Amino acid sequence: MPKTFNKWLLAGGALSALASCLHLAVIVGGPDWYRAFGAGEGMARAAASGSIVPPLVTFGIAAILAVWSLFAFSGSGLVGRLPLLRTGLVAITSIYLLRGFALFPTLLIKPSIVDGFTFWSSLVVLGYGVTYLIGTVTAWRQMSRPRQEQVPVV
Secondary structure (H helix, E strand, C coil): CCCCCCCHHHHHHHHHHHHHHHHHHHHHCCHHHHHHCCCCCHHHHHHHHCCHHHHHHHHHHCCCCCCCCHHHHHHHHCCCCCCCHHHHHHHHHHHHHHHHHHHHHHHHHHHHHHHHHHHHHHHHHHHHHHHHHHHHHHHHHCCCCCCCCCCCCC
16 A cells, blocks of 8 residues: 655745745845845845854744754654654644734734734735645544553563
8 A cells, every 4th residue: 555645734844944945045136135035134244244043043933944844754654753743743833823923913913013024924924824724634543553452471
């Protein structure tokens, strides 16, 4: 019987991998890319001045997103089972959903701070979170560790 993969977690892993690669591209793209992708003028100016901080921060984010991608691929069955797989996927899903849903109270409390980038990136991240949520819920039972057979005590 051919192995089947959880399509939702495959998609979530691909989305996180894409986001990771995009962060790496921002490092290469330099100050204009930091501006275009919403990192803020301070980060763009620091990158322009040759500071090591913007690339380090951006690389750190890219690394985290790459690990999240690996967790999704593990949960999907594409790669081997990672330690704390279910816990990791719940945490990743929660972070994506919290980041996405944070848009709505912000729109109610202080809408003036929500620019186009914040609005659209929040919706994108919310989509990531929903993808991880559906994938994690549908793969939950398959992600449980196989129980080891009890060896009788003699």
